[in-house]
Amino acid sequence: MKTIITIICYFLFLTASISQERYLTKSGTINFYSKSQIEDITADNNQVLSIVDATSGKMAISILIKSFMFKKALMQEHFNENYLESDRFPKATFQGNILNFDTLKDTAIKLKVKGVLTIHDISKEKTIEANFTRTKEAILVEGNFMVILEEFNVEIPAVVAKNIAKQIKVTFNFNHTPYKK
Amino acid sequence: MKKVLLVFFLLGINTHVFSQDLLDILDSETAVNDKEIIVTSTFKGTRIINGHSVENRKAKELEFIISHRFGRVNLGFDELFGLDQSNIRFAFEYGLSDDLTAGIGRSSFEKTYDSFLKYSLLKQKRGENSFPFAVSLFGSVAVKTIKDYEPADKRSFAESLFYVGQVLIARKVSESFSFQFTPTYVHRNTVKIDADPHDIFALGFGSRVKVSKRVSLNGEYYYAFDESTSINARNSLAFGVDIESGGHVFQIILSNAITMIEKSFITETTGNFFGGDIHLGFNISRTF
Numbered sequence: 420m421k422t423i424i425t426i427i428c429y430f431l432f433l434t435a436s437i438s439q440e441r442y443l444t445k446s447g448t449i450n451f452y453s454k455s456q457i458e459d460i461t462a463d464n465n466q467v468l469s470i471v472d473a474t475s476g477k478m479a480i481s482i483l484i485k486s487f488m489f490k491k492a493l494m495q496e497h498f499n500e501n502y503l504e505s506d507r508f509p510k511a512t513f514q515g516n517i518l519n520f521d522t523l524k525d526t527a528i529k530l531k532v533k534g535v536l537t538i539h540d541i542s543k544e545k546t547i548e549a550n551f552t553r554t555k556e557a558i559l560v561e562g563n564f565m566v567i568l569e570e571f572n573v574e575i576p577a578v579v580a581k582n583i584a585k586q587i588k589v590t591f592n593f594n595h596t597p598y599k600k
Numbered sequence: 601m602k603k604v605l606l607v608f609f610l611l612g613i614n615t616h617v618f619s620q621d622l623l624d625i626l627d628s629e630t631a632v633n634d635k636e637i638i639v640t641s642t643f644k645g646t647r648i649i650n651g652h653s654v655e656n657r658k659a660k661e662l663e664f665i666i667s668h669r670f671g672r673v674n675l676g677f678d679e680l681f682g683l684d685q686s687n688i689r690f691a692f693e694y695g696l697s698d699d700l701t702a703g704i705g706r707s708s709f710e711k712t713y714d715s716f717l718k719y720s721l722l723k724q725k726r727g728e729n730s731f732p733f734a735v736s737l738f739g740s741v742a743v744k745t746i747k748d749y750e751p752a753d754k755r756s757f758a759e760s761l762f763y764v765g766q767v768l769i770a771r772k773v774s775e776s777f778s779f780q781f782t783p784t785y786v787h788r789n790t791v792k793i794d795a796d797p798h799d800i801f802a803l804g805f806g807s808r809v810k811v812s813k814r815v816s817l818n819g820e821y822y823y824a825f826d827e828s829t830s831i832n833a834r835n836s837l838a839f840g841v842d843i844e845s846g847g848h849v850f851q852i853i854l855s856n857a858i859t860m861i862e863k864s865f866i867t868e869t870t871g872n873f874f875g876g877d878i879h880l881g882f883n884i885s886r887t888f
Binding site for chain 1: 621622623626627629640641658659661695698775813814844845887
């Protein structure tokens with residue numbers, strides 16, 4: 420009998436601790452910006468999923484490639500068809516550890532997140548600096564970093580080489596709220 | 601002893617639960633959106649070769665298309681293998697919405713003006729609410745303005761009209777292979793001789809095979825159930841290569857038809873492809 424009670428208590432404690440410790444957003448935003456001699460290309464994704472585990476200081480982000488919205492529909496089609504090949508590789512992900520996460524209190528601070536960024540089925544180690552703000556009800560993470568297209572096997576044909584930057588600026592903003600299962 | 605084991609067992613679960621991949625949690629949260637995935641880019645262009653594909657221009661996009669068909673390659677060196685002759689068509693096509701495209705064009709062959717509307721009725725879908733085909737409806741009116749009549753026997757405007765209706769049914773089978781069936785109805789207000797039918801039914805077959813991200817090979821065949829006896833009409837057969845670069849799609853074509861609009865190439869083709877009556881051609885499109 421004792422054992423059963425122990426188990427039940429244990430699971431209650433376990434679920435309680437999980438629901439307190441994780442923060443999630445389903446409407447994170449990611450924008451990318453390519454600046455070149457000929458044109459500037461930009462696209463927004465407002466349906467990015469991101470989760471922060473406040474106990475372990477781990478973080479994960481999942482981005483649906485098809486949810487990037489461009490001004491020109493044809494650009495969006497080419498982005499999906501020719502560059503990111505979203506039918507074959509529908510998602511880009513990031514998974515990593517927030518370094519010195521325990522120093523995060525209620526003031527905004529810069530923290531480094533070290534992890535693996537996967538785009539176009541290619542995974543690269545990456546350390547990204549971001550602004551973290553923690554309140555009672557939320558963890559806000561925002562910042563930007565550069566992605567080198569070549570590293571992720573995204574080919575730019577010679578004809579449009581001048582239209583697309585080799586490095587793309589990625590800006591992100593995630594407002595995580597407590598996640599209850 | 602049992603309790604010690606239990607503690608270890610629970611510790612095992614504990615670490616397992618905590619190390620549960622955060623990405624898996626995100627996956628379980630996205631699952632809701634995967635119910636209905638619309639299949640896109642069944643074909644690269646709005647044409648398979650001569651005939652329309654299920655693809656539409658997106659809303660507010662304007663496409664300018666220049667198409668050429670040279671003469672028959674078997675005309676020999678004197679005609680530079682057909683390059684001395686040509687039929688050219690200019691066209692503007694505009695996306696009124698994501699599902700409705702309107703277009704106007706003018707072919708030098710018989711000085712023909714044409715206009716069309718194409719509506720995307722059903723989309724191919726994957727996921728829970730899947731649907732196997734994409735279906736578009738196509739309608740066009742063409743008017744022949746060449747003065748190929750005796751001055752006394754002037755053709756009226758109404759007598760110069762042609763109508764075409766098509767149901768485009770396509771499926772993207774895999775990343776690299778798509779096909780389309782195209783039941784077609786053509787009505788001609790005027791025919792050359794009484795024995796020629798005013799109404800012609802035809803069935804089109806088209807497909808594309810993608811050989812790389814930006815290059816595809818296309819084939820197209822229209823079988824006509826009724827034929828004009830006055831011109832000994834043949835079914836139209838065409839092969840093409842699509843090359844895409846940025847805002848352009850470039851198509852190189854071999855076809856036994858010199859014309860590029862439905863009312864003509866489906867019902868008025870006279871060339872024998874395998875006898876060498878092949879027209880070299882190209883389509884260039886630029887989207888604004």
